[in-house]
Amino acid sequence: MPWSERHRAMLREMGLRVWQPAVTFAPAPPRPRAGSETPQAVTADVPARRPTLDRDRDRDRDRDRDHDHDHDHDRLREAPPAAPSLPATAALPIDAAVVEAAAEAAEAVYRLDWPALREAVASCRACRLCEGRKQTVFGVGHEQAHWMIVGEAPGAQEDEQGEPFVGAAGQLLDAMLRALGLDRSATGDAAERVFIANTLKCRPPGNRNPQPDEMQRCEPFLVRQIQLVRPRIILAMGRFAVQALLRTSEPIGRLRGRAHRYQGVPLVVTYHPAYLLRNLPDKARAWEDLCLAAELMARNAVASAADSVIASEATDATTGAAGEERRP
Numbered sequence: 001m002p003w004s005e006r007h008r009a010m011l012r013e014m015g016l017r018v019w020q021p022a023v024t025f026a027p028a029p030p031r032p033r034a035g036s037e038t039p040q041a042v043t044a045d046v047p048a049r050r051p052t053l054d055r056d057r058d059r060d061r062d063r064d065r066d067h068d069h070d071h072d073h074d075r076l077r078e079a080p081p082a083a084p085s086l087p088a089t090a091a092l093p094i095d096a097a098v099v100e101a102a103a104e105a106a107e108a109v110y111r112l113d114w115p116a117l118r119e120a121v122a123s124c125r126a127c128r129l130c131e132g133r134k135q136t137v138f139g140v141g142h143e144q145a146h147w148m149i150v151g152e153a154p155g156a157q158e159d160e161q162g163e164p165f166v167g168a169a170g171q172l173l174d175a176m177l178r179a180l181g182l183d184r185s186a187t188g189d190a191a192e193r194v195f196i197a198n199t200l201k202c203r204p205p206g207n208r209n210p211q212p213d214e215m216q217r218c219e220p221f222l223v224r225q226i227q228l229v230r231p232r233i234i235l236a237m238g239r240f241a242v243q244a245l246l247r248t249s250e251p252i253g254r255l256r257g258r259a260h261r262y263q264g265v266p267l268v269v270t271y272h273p274a275y276l277l278r279n280l281p282d283k284a285r286a287w288e289d290l291c292l293a294a295e296l297m298a299r300n301a302v303a304s305a306a307d308s309v310i311a312s313e314a315t316d317a318t319t320g321a322a323g324e325e326r327r328p
């Protein structure tokens with residue numbers, strides 16, 4: 001994506017050194033036919049921009065270890081955790097009773113509209129996090145936003161204000177979104193709006209990592225939010241969002257740089273803004289991820305436009321309208 005001077009200025013504002021990524025995209029793959037989409041997360045169709053060398057993989061793995069460590073450190077700086085941080089959720093067993101209870105609750109949640117969903121989140125007492133919260137953090141943004149951002153869990157400021165990403169990490173997120181012409185307002189052009197939600201709606205005590213049963217019980221809310229927003233692109237920020245949506249404990253560095261899918265919606269994996277605050281060089285990689293998401297959006301818009309032309313030509317051909325128009 002060639003950058004305009006406006007973009008460069010915004011990147012400078014974000015604290016990014018301006019550089020031109022060598023991004024070349026492969027030709028658009030065929031779009032899945034309606035009904036053929038896999039009803040779960042799959043890694044999909046846009047290849048990495050360049051072949052991944054073993055050397056790169058090792059470096060990414062090291063970076064991921066740092067990412068997890070630094071992100072944990074960020075969260076824990078406010079207050080030390082009572083328990084040691086947990087490994088990846090997907091790698092931990094979840095009690096079968098929790099899975100069953102969550103599945104039952106999910107059925108009801110999937111029938112809720114926006115007001116009922118907000119109410120259900122606000123009054124949720126499905127896990128122990130309800131005991132320590134000041135308030136739930138539902139999510140913010142346009143209810144039909146084309147972009148959806150999924151983060152991890154509320155921190156102290158979010159718990160205080162009832163809105164996701166309002167601390168320093170949130171300011172960075174807003175600056176990154178601004179650079180793409182996006183914001184979190186609830187009104188305006190849905191194409192220029194995001195809806196921001198977390199995997200957990202309540203703050204884990206001491207900002208510790210989300211635990212598997214908490215994620216399991218909270219998940220239906222996020223799933224329903226995605227169903228209601230019907231975003232055209234999802235950005236999964238940080239490992240807990242990735243685990244929740246893609247069901248993998250693969251490190252971020254191995255997952256970023258290509259398109260995945262969640263329920264048929266293109267999904268891009270990127271670093272968590274709290275991690276980026278401490279790892280400035282990776283801001284450039286996060287910017288690349290946002291550019292990939294923008295590219296996927298543009299590509300899908302072109303594909304949809306082409307589909308409509310084909311559909312209207314097919315209708316015209318059936319009704320004879322196209323033939324008549326073409327007649328001299």
Ligand code: URA
Pocket residue numbers: 151152153154155158163164165166169198274
């Ligand atoms: N980090 C998150 O993942 N979500 C928030 O809302 C705040 C910080």
